[in-house]
Amino acid sequence: MATEDEQIQVIPVKEPLDLIRLSLDEKICVKLRNERELRGKLHAFDQHLNMVLGDAEETLTSVEIDEETYEEVYKTSKRTIPMLFVRGDGVILVSPSMRVGS
Numbered sequence: 001m002a003t004e005d006e007q008i009q010v011i012p013v014k015e016p017l018d019l020i021r022l023s024l025d026e027k028i029c030v031k032l033r034n035e036r037e038l039r040g041k042l043h044a045f046d047q048h049l050n051m052v053l054g055d056a057e058e059t060l061t062s063v064e065i066d067e068e069t070y071e072e073v074y075k076t077s078k079r080t081i082p083m084l085f086v087r088g089d090g091v092i093l094v095s096p097s098m099r100v101g102s
Contacts, residue, residue, distance in 0.1 A: 020045055020094055027097035028053075032090045035061040039097055040084065049088030056084040 013019055020028075023042050030038040030051065040056030057080050064073045 017045075017047060020049075023094075023096050029093075029095045029097050030086060030091060031093040031095075032086070033092060034090075036090075037061075038084070038086065040081075046088070049086075049091045049094070051086040051088070051091075051094075053084045053086060054082065056081045058084075 011018075011022060013022075020042070024044075026042060027039060028042045030040075030053070032038065037059045038053060038056050039059075040053035043052040043054050045051045057078060059076055059078050061074060061076050064075060065071070066073050
């Protein structure tokens with residue numbers, strides 16, 4: 001039987017946005033339209049999935065056709081942004097970042 005110190009705190013999840021609420025002040029991954037992906041610390045959000053991310057890293061993936069071989073070449077570019085407002089209508093997916101070693 002678990003002692004009082006070992007009991008796990010259960011946080012109720014009644015709506016989908018409750019899952020995002022659990023990620024406040026945590027690193028998250030946000031997939032956006034046009035092959036964009038963001039990773040950063042979630043500072044705030046609203047019911048429209050407008051979000052404020054801190055220490056964000058944006059990854060943009062583009063597909064180009066090689067002129068000689070006509071093969072698709074995937075290119076990624078990254079940039080870091082200290083504070084970023086994300087408009088919710090471009091959001092496709094929100095996920096907690098993968099924790100390595102946890």
